[in-house]
Amino acid sequence: MSGDRFTRRSLMLASGGVVGMGAVAVRMAHLQTSDFLSGEWTEQARENRYDRRVVTPPRGIIYDRFGVHLATTRRDYRVSVIPQDVDSDPRRVTPQSRQADLTRTIGVVAGLLGHDEAWVRRRVREAMVANAYEPFVLRQGLHWDEFCAINVRLPELKGVSADDSETRSYPLGPVFAHPIGYVQKPTQREIDRVLEQGPEGERRAVYLRTPDVRLGKSGLEKTMESTLHGEAGWRLVEVNAQGRPVSEHSGGERKPKPGGGIVLTIDADLQRTAMEAFGEQAGSAIVMDTVTGDVLVMASAPGFDPNLFVNGIGQQEFRALNEDEKHPLYHKALTGSYSPGSTFKMVVGIAAKQAGLTDDWKVNCPGFFPFGGRNFHCWKRGGHGTVNMHSAIKGSCDVYFYRAALYAGPERIANVARALGFGQTYGVDVPLPGLNVTTAEKKGIVPDPAWWREIGRGKWTDGLTVNFGIGQGDLQVTPIQLAVYTARLASNGRAVMPRLVREGPGVREPQAFPMLPHLDPSHLAAVRAGMYGVSNEGGGTAISASNLGIVRMPDGRIVRATPETRNLPPVRIAGKTGTAQVRVITAAERLRGVKSNDSLAWRLRDHALFVCFGPWDDPRYACAVVVEHGGGGSAVAGPIAREIMRETLLKDPSRRPPARLAQLEADGREVPA
Amino acid sequence: MSSGVLTMAGKVVGGVGRLNWGIITVLCAIAFIGVMMHFSVSEGAWAGMPLTHSMRFMSLLAVAIVLAATPPRWWYEAAYPLYGVVLLLLVGVEVFGETRMGATRWLSIGPLSVQPSEFMKVTIVMALARYYNDLRPDRATTLLWSLPAFLLLCVPVGLVMHQPDLGTGMLIAFAGIAIVFLAGLSWRYIVPALVIAAVGAVAAYQFVLHDYQRARVNVFLGLADDPLGEGYHVLQSKIAIGSAGLFGQGWMQGSQAQLNFLPEKHTDFIFTMIVEEFGLFGGLLVLLLFAMLMGLAISVAARVRSQAPNAYFQKLAVAGVAATLACYVLINTGMVMGLVPVVGIPLPLISYGGTAMTTLMVCFGLVLSIDNHRDSASARRVR
Structure with missing residues (x-):
């Protein structure tokens, strides 16, 4: 009977439907149970x-010994554009329309900031490939009036x-610039390296x-990176599927740990x-400081x-610095x-x-x-006449x-040179052990027969x-x-x-320095007396440096000489001049008469050196x-050294109380942001 | 003249009392869930989708109630002519159709833009019901006499698939097959047919399916891993359902849907949003409502008196509507949970869109009409 068959089959169909829905319900429950x-799934939804x-x-602040801010954090005004939001007709967006809208918008900004067409083209090109939902920074470091001009036109x-x-x-x-260095954006190479x-x-x-994010690229910014950088925090921002933040609501956060500050031994005034x-x-x-x-x-x-580097230096500016014959980027002191x-x-x-x-x-x-069959010349063409050690140092014979x-022999000279500090690095720019960074210092060369x-x-x-006797030849030293x-x-x-660093996380107080072995203090006193003669006695090569x-x-304070102080004892320094030959003078040239340095191209002229210490009667500061x-x-190095020494002695920084890091950091936090 | 109109109006008003209020209530409940979800999609704005959706449903409910007043005989008589017209429209789509998003589904007639494949869902059920009604009952079991039915089915399915519209084509095919099955095709043919269908599916995958359809199947079968491409829809949907829990994240609080991670949340993937915001219980409630609707329809079919004229047409047509509804629900919900491949099939009465709702409400107009006139003969006798 067809009626029965229909009933049977419709029930079968209905149960099929129920079973199907049951399967859907089970699947639903299974998805949730597995979650x-x-x-x-909850985690994935949260991640979405x-x-x-x-x-x-915030990066740690670098202070000078008296608390002057040398590297700090400041407010920077910047102008950004969110490419997604510039579209004049958001319903019909094509790459062409986006580009046109960006060009128009960035063009107005360029007009306000005084940039040219090329700048606009470059920025548009960059913005087209940036994340369209995130602010793309057009320019940083706006002046206040530029910032205001932009703000007025914002609507x-x-x-x-x-x-x-x-x-x-x-x-x-x-x-x-040199001791502190600078920070820059991480390079692609650095990112590739960590990716491995x-x-x-x-x-x-x-x-x-x-x-x-900025990383230290040179100087202490680089070597002290781990101290200065601090630990990043994070914040969970609610975003939609396009990555655009949709609310201020935060799903949790971890506050960043600010970088630690450091206090340098440098005195900013004297450095300037x-x-x-x-x-x-x-x-x-x-x-x-000869004591500490x-x-x-x-x-x-x-x-x-160094501020030029922080937000990316222009290629031309960098090339100008890099190709300058005076090598401004070079940390010459080390x-x-x-x-x-x-x-x-x-x-x-x-x-x-x-x-x-x-x-x-x-x-x-x-x-x-x-x-040995040739003549070794003295700098003084007529000669010094009869000299002993004192007058030889004084007149630099x-x-x-x-x-x-020849009397001492090369080994002995080399040994004394090493004992007094040549031929080695101090890692003065790497104040903490185990920083996994190498010092920028050069070791120099102290030659001896074994090395030869x-x-x-x-x-x-x-x-x-x-040749060794007058500091020429293969001998190489750093300032x-x-x-x-x-x-x-x-x-x-x-x-x-x-x-270089007085205080900072992990920096230890220095111990008193021990006496160097194998050196007789009387020998040192003898050459020091010669150095005194250089800048204070007739015939001294730097007598012009004598009157500071x-x-x-x-009461012990050092002050500028005035008519009223003419009866007080002058403060004196002892020093020694030096001239480092840059090019070898040929015999032929000597016959023609040695050319004066002034007639040579700048880069062929000799280097001028001067080392000194003071005050003579109670040495505290050494200068090179x-x-x-x-x-x-x-002629050249002496006056510069005299100027620096005079200011150093006048300020006498070693006898002033230095800044304490804890105090500086506490003060810094009280300043409202 | 005026008395004729009055009689007609009297029949409609008198018929209201005998309307199947159970079916109407469930329809309203399901549509209400739809409105709520569109309210959530619109982030709490009433104007726009929620308003349109409710207006659309109200007017179509009115249409269904008016249709309920029509005698089943009209449906029977109209079955073949309507089928013929819709088939012509489908051919018209082939020839003059408007191509949108790579598929030719729409036909513009004056200001109207219609999708004839949708109407075919109703007319195929009616046409096949009539065919089996007119057939001698013992012949329905035979293969030979089933061939005309398959012909009636295959021509529109072929045309729809060619558009290409896999989802609608499948629904039409399932509705037709359901009626052939209900009419009593012998198991001797059903079992081999299933085998051939399985082989055919593989062949179709190889030769018939378009690349985008094949890509979806691949992802579904795990042959391709593409979380940001074709698999993205289902992955995001699974995330939303899986993270919902028993009671969901709350109305208008589903992060996956509200933050646009869930694509097509107002149309094909609306079930995911329901589960995300109302949890397992919300999902079960929706399934339960659809099961109730299906059950109510089946019971209407069961209660058709065999003495009534065209009784078999009525039974088959109502059961066919129930089967179509079940197909809609199963394919849609299975799809959003990764149980079946992604095909564009909406969740009836809940997904946003007028065409599918029209089709379904016309279908239920038919069901209501048949239920309404179950006792018409006896009612007339009493009066």
């Missing part, structure tokens, strides 16, 4: 819903916003791509004095503005290697004394020294030290020893080594070690100055 067990936005930590500039962010700032600019480190590296790469003293000259100056090893000045001239020239003569003198040479030992200087070097053999040049000759050397001489042979125009008050291609040491 209940694993949390998988919230975007984890990196919150960059008609759809998609444009002007806001502020925190950016690294170097208030003293070029003055501290597995899943952890991927997370790190995501962080490095965050627009506000040093940089100014160089004027147009290139070179470097270091001032050290504190580096008070570490200047490399010319400077450059990485410049020079022949020490006559500033090395104290080493030779001490070595000769160690070998048994006495003060009675006198040499007649006719202006040249015939040896080359002939005396040619012979003193090692590099495959065969047997050392006495001719080399003669920081010259400063350490001078400090060790001044402290009568203590193993003074330089330091400062006197010591009865190198003026690249400056000509003679006395």
